Amino acid sequence: MCTVTFMPQRTGYCLAMNRDEKRTRPEGLAPALRNRRGSQVMYPSEPSGGTWIALNNTGVSFALINWYSVAQRVKRAALSRGEIIPSLSSASSWKLAHAFLNDLPLDRINPFRLVSVFPTSQEVIEWRWDLQQLVYHKHPWRLQQWVSSGFDEATAQAARGRVFKQAQSQKSAGTMDWLRRLHRSHLPNKSPLSTCMHREDAVTVSYTEISVFGNRARMEYVGGAPCSSKASRYHLQAPPTETETGSYQLQTDDQHAAGLASNLELSRAKPQFAQRAPCQICGGI
Ligand SMILES: [Zn+2]
Numbered sequence: 001m002c003t004v005t006f007m008p009q010r011t012g013y014c015l016a017m018n019r020d021e022k023r024t025r026p027e028g029l030a031p032a033l034r035n036r037r038g039s040q041v042m043y044p045s046e047p048s049g050g051t052w053i054a055l056n057n058t059g060v061s062f063a064l065i066n067w068y069s070v071a072q073r074v075k076r077a078a079l080s081r082g083e084i085i086p087s088l089s090s091a092s093s094w095k096l097a098h099a100f101l102n103d104l105p106l107d108r109i110n111p112f113r114l115v116s117v118f119p120t121s122q123e124v125i126e127w128r129w130d131l132q133q134l135v136y137h138k139h140p141w142r143l144q145q146w147v148s149s150g151f152d153e154a155t156a157q158a159a160r161g162r163v164f165k166q167a168q169s170q171k172s173a174g175t176m177d178w179l180r181r182l183h184r185s186h187l188p189n190k191s192p193l194s195t196c197m198h199r200e201d202a203v204t205v206s207y208t209e210i211s212v213f214g215n216r217a218r219m220e221y222v223g224g225a226p227c228s229s230k231a232s233r234y235h236l237q238a239p240p241t242e243t244e245t246g247s248y249q250l251q252t253d254d255q256h257a258a259g260l261a262s263n264l265e266l267s268r269a270k271p272q273f274a275q276r277a278p279c280q281i282c283g284g285i
Pocket of ligand 1: 184227
């Protein structure tokens, strides 16, 4: 159960994701920096280590949603879908990601949809696995949304799709504020169908926002429903001039606080999500 929105920008893009989960599921852990196949990758995680969204140091991002419309399930010894992104998150091209995906024991993984954004080539690729075949689709570089729901996927997609379409007629459409309002929206009502999802046994448990503009890459994470005020912010910023390899350097707040040699800045604060407080370390937002 999740909503993922891709929003292109003049010099980059944003990818926002509401993660909807059962209330009984262990709470996710805030983003941390990892080393994957020699590359720096940042992602929040399950306590067991898996994840649903990631950003790597080439500005590439990945978001995974379940595919409930496909009823078939792995019969035994299923591999968690949370393991998919960690295994391919270092990929700087969709062809590399495709190769990593094909290396996975897909016959042990339940149906999923994986959305990935490659800013250098301006490609939005979606893979779909239905336990029969892995197919990929190249989406246009334009505003779009993906929805999954274990409640009633078709109805949730239609309801959120209507809200998404209506929101696009707003004057602020395409701005970061607009994207955040959309992801904390309770339209048509606070329910299993709203983008910020609420139901008795499940809720939107986190909001993750990736933004890549020019030579800046940032991940922001709200641990809790985006309509609530509980927020942990992660602010990643590339150097003013790109590194030799043109890649982004990601850094944790611990490293930043320790003053390790880097031009990168990252802040962690607890502001009201609706009110963007400046970074307490660098003054930026
Ligand atoms: Zn809400």
